[in-house]
Amino acid sequence: MGKLRVHNIEAQTGTNVDLGAAGDVVTLASDSIQTNLYKDSGGNTIFQSDGAGTLSNVNSAMSGAGPKLILSQTASSSANISFTSDIDSTYDHYMFIFVNIQPATNTVKWEVQFNASGQTGYNESMTTVAWYVQHWENDSATSGPELTSSGTRQGNGTSFQCMAEDVGNGSDESLSGEFHLFSPSNTTNIKQFNWLINDYDQGDRSQQRGGGGNINTTSAITEVQFKFSSGNINAGKVKMYGMV
């Protein structure tokens, strides 16, 4: 068995060094290989590291079939949180996660609207349903499940859709939950969405709120905006995922 003892192997000419030939197996008995860029034999990048362990250009098949985080936005006295790119035909299903969204103003509604491709403004026509259940901390009462208050559901309306009402702005008060948008790029059908949220209401109640609806357009939806009915978003995080 031939054995070569060497410290460095470099290309004599050009920039390629070949190890083995077709059909050969190259085994690293040392158990470790270090490089930043891994490609397949066709030169397609599998993933790339920055040398500090942070990867980019990761092949989609490497990271499982679960939700793919596309963008995370953190509010800090923000008027709204808008997603204006990356909503396209890549995914059939987009999921938005709300984490401890806190309003600057007390007793406000958490809302959503959309913008279609080639248009301006968040003013798409929607038909929606919404329900809630609530329970007071002092156990004085419960409500629901029942439809939300009048005016918070729409029939071909173009207002922002209310997803939670009476959200409190106390120091430990917030809402968390999720919102799902289906096939936003479909140009044949209208678009469906739904949400499920729990919020700490200004009256010291736990409120579970859900709903759904249609966006009554066959134009592709490319932008989504979340905001409170009045005042800024004091704190919180909205994360957009694509569902494989």
Added chain:
Amino acid sequence: MSRVYTDTIEPRKPTQDITLGTTGETITLPGNDLRVNTFKDKGGNTLWTSDGSGTLSSVNSALKGNLVLLSTQTASNSASVSFTTGIDSTYDVYIFKFSDINPATDAADISFQVSSDGGTTYAMTMTTSFWYMYHFDTTGEGVNYWAAGDQAQGTGYQKMVTSTGNEADEAAAGELHLYAPSSTTFVKHFYSIFNSNFVGSGSQGTELDYASGYVNSTSAINAIDFKMDSGNFDGTIKMYGLL
């Protein structure tokens, strides 16, 4: 192009590293088969390690996807199942998935409580609500709020289903989502959705259960415990973190 024929390449001195190529060069394996257990980047950070039998560990988070399975526990006539590690600020949302939850006692309810002391005590204060829809196998259906399933600043175990049957083929399945458990600023929101073989009023059917609320504390939650309100249970509970 020069060519060297050899079976083994070893460092010139023991323990020295072997460097292939220089910056900007490409190393190609025409055989398309590279065998090594540990892949690192150029900075020496491990991207993953195999045990040589195909089981990977130390996998870089970017290669795991955003929904990361953290732990699986299987209950087999168990009084409770607890997750006392892995709940921290790494993830904004923890998702627990329940399958084939079969109680030993008929009409038992799977429930949970959380802990801020690593599982020593499960009695944090919650305000919650609970409602359900049901449809009997025969006739009868409805939608109701269930006061026995809610809490108002209570410290008991929070029910996630009602009255699951204990026959051999009866079970409940669902999910619990717990948001930002490590926050020391906000209360901790959660919701659960379950479907179960419901037994009640001398009949049985399907029931869809919604529980939600908040753990009314600004202390970080670091453990969670699941149990039936009566008796033991079988089933699988998986804990995921959503990055």
